[in-house]
Amino acid sequence: MRKKGMILILLAAFVIGLTGCRKNDQQDDVFIADDTADLGEGDIGDSAGSDQEETAETPPAEEEEAQAETPPANVEMSEVSAPDADTDVYEIVLGVGSDETQAIVKWYGTNTDAGTVYVAKAAEMGGNTFPTTAQTVNSTVTSADYQSYMVNAATITGLEADTEYCYMVGSGNGWSSLRSFRTGKPGQVDIIVTGDIQLGTGDNDGENVAAWNRIVQDTVAKFPDYNMHLNMGDVTTMAFEDHYVNSINNRLFSDYVTGVVYGNHDAAGDLWNKHFSQPNQSDFAQRDGKANGNFWFKYNGVLFMELNYAIEDLDILVDHKYFIEQTIAANPDCKWRVVLMHYSPFSSVAKYQDYSNQNREYWLQVFEEYDIDVVLNGHDHAYTRSYMIQGGQAQKTDAASVTNPEGILYVTFSSASGSQYHDINPTEYAAKTLQTYTPHISTVNFTENSFQLTVYDANSWEVLDSFEIIKE
Ligand SMILES: [Fe+2]
Known part of the structure; x- marks a missing residue:
């Protein structure tokens, strides 16, 4: 019936x-009614599904279908x-x-x-x-x-x-x-990367939601043929459901296969795992009884390992090493190895650098031992691309392309929504740091032999940085 x-x-x-x-x-109008006292500031009726303003700067689609x-x-x-x-x-x-x-x-x-x-x-x-x-x-x-x-x-x-x-x-x-x-072409994956969206900071929330809606529309229009969306954690500030609505109730999350890193703000509640998938979830690094463990997935020869490294509990650092070891042993044929984790070992934000320094030596040893190619991070609300790092040393070059490098590349993505920015305090490891006080959208394109990173200003769509790794 x-x-x-x-x-x-x-x-x-x-x-x-x-x-x-x-x-x-256009995204449909869909809202969850707000009948609880703990939903935080803001009117859920102003959320992502509401009527969205046309923008004069919407980029042309790369290809009309x-x-x-x-x-x-x-x-x-x-x-x-x-x-x-x-x-x-x-x-x-x-x-x-x-x-x-x-x-x-x-x-x-x-x-x-x-x-x-x-x-x-x-x-x-x-x-x-x-x-x-x-x-x-x-x-x-x-x-x-x-x-x-x-x-x-x-x-x-x-x-x-x-x-x-x-x-x-x-x-x-x-x-x-x-x-x-x-889906991606064989041996390829084209990825949209977003840093911390983190709506609901309590500062200009309405404007931030409107800005994020506009950025999503522009991004989806600009990259219609892309295959994946990766978010580097901190989808919301307080992990309230209405903040998730504002951040994820859109085509960026429904029209691209989406992987979301567990951020420290996501840990404020227990909604993260209700919204986001954790394929091949590991028993290692389970957190807070919330059923959030490390997880991995592979896509056309690229192995992605997500580490729930978002809280300062040093005693489980070794869990991440065991997880990486087991994951690589189970997937020996992947040409590229990528680590996704919210905190960067090479932060360019002063208030995060003590912590970054504290565990850097451990991470460098683990990532080099398991031959990781690229580590992608968030949390800074500022952009950092490291030099290729080998043995704890920055392989300093201004080149925008490296071939068969020995080291590992660390990229920290800035805010995708513009809800919050942190000033930069560059270190000797950074090849490029940016605090434009504008939101960023980035792309990562893998082929069997290449990794291409491009960072855009999500207001002007100017290219702010690009970098390439070639494997011959
Ligand atoms: Fe964070």
Whole structure:
């Protein structure tokens, strides 16, 4: 009965109009009602889904995609169509899966029974209508411990390379509009990197939310064919649910496979793991009884190892070493090894440098022992690109490209939203430091033989820094 009702609703939506699943569609208006006293300052009605101002500086998309509105002749259509707006679906995050063939999608809804994900190749969609060959995956449902909301989690499998997919999520209580994502070409991954979004600082919160909405729209429009989004931690300031809504209820989190590092501000609550995936979660470095452990994933030959190194508990440092050792032993064939962790061993912010100095020697030894290529960090709200670091020494060169380097590159990404900045105090290890007092969006592009980093000013889209590593 429920399915029949759902199909009728979806058919009605289909009759109303076909919208396709293009990335630059406006985000739907979706909010979680604010009925608790501990949601912090700000009106949730001002959050990410609200009407967004047009910006004069929206960058042109790199490539306009054709929008398929009629079913391909050789594909049989189902009776299932996505509606034009979300109903009872909130904060969809397309989390990273174990590898490039998978994605772990999470969302909030009021359904207590399993929800469903429909996913199909964009080329086989008939506008908003799914083909009969669409993959359906049921979600597991657990309490969000927030009002009457439940956390839905479902793993999409069997994804093919270099393919655009459309999906929707929901339940008998309501469905999302279409979302989409694109998988990487073989041997490649194109990544959007965001530093600390950290909305809800209590300082200009409304303006910061509006700025972040504009940055998300610009970023999604500029990089429609990218495959992944990595956030370096501190998604919110106080880990309140309405702050998560402001930060993640957008296409940057739903239309790119997204990996999120555990930051010290995320540790202020227990919502981080309700929203973000932790494929191959490790027992090492479990924190605070919150089921947050280190995790790893690989994507087209790049091995990503996330370390929950966000709190000053030195006694578990060795856990990270064991985790790296085991992860690399299980994935000996990956050409690139990347560590993701919130705190940098090479901070350029004075108030963080004592801590940075304290554990640097340990990290350098571990990362060199396991032949890590690149370490990506956040937390500073300022940008730092280190020299290649070998044996604790900076390999000083002004070159923007290095070939077959011996050392390791450490990159600390600045604020993606502009909600907070810290002044810089550069060290001898830094090849480039920036405090532009503007938000940054960065890209990282891996091929089998190259790593390319590009840092943009997210207001002007001027390129602020770039660096390349070649492996021959
Ligand atoms: Fe932080």
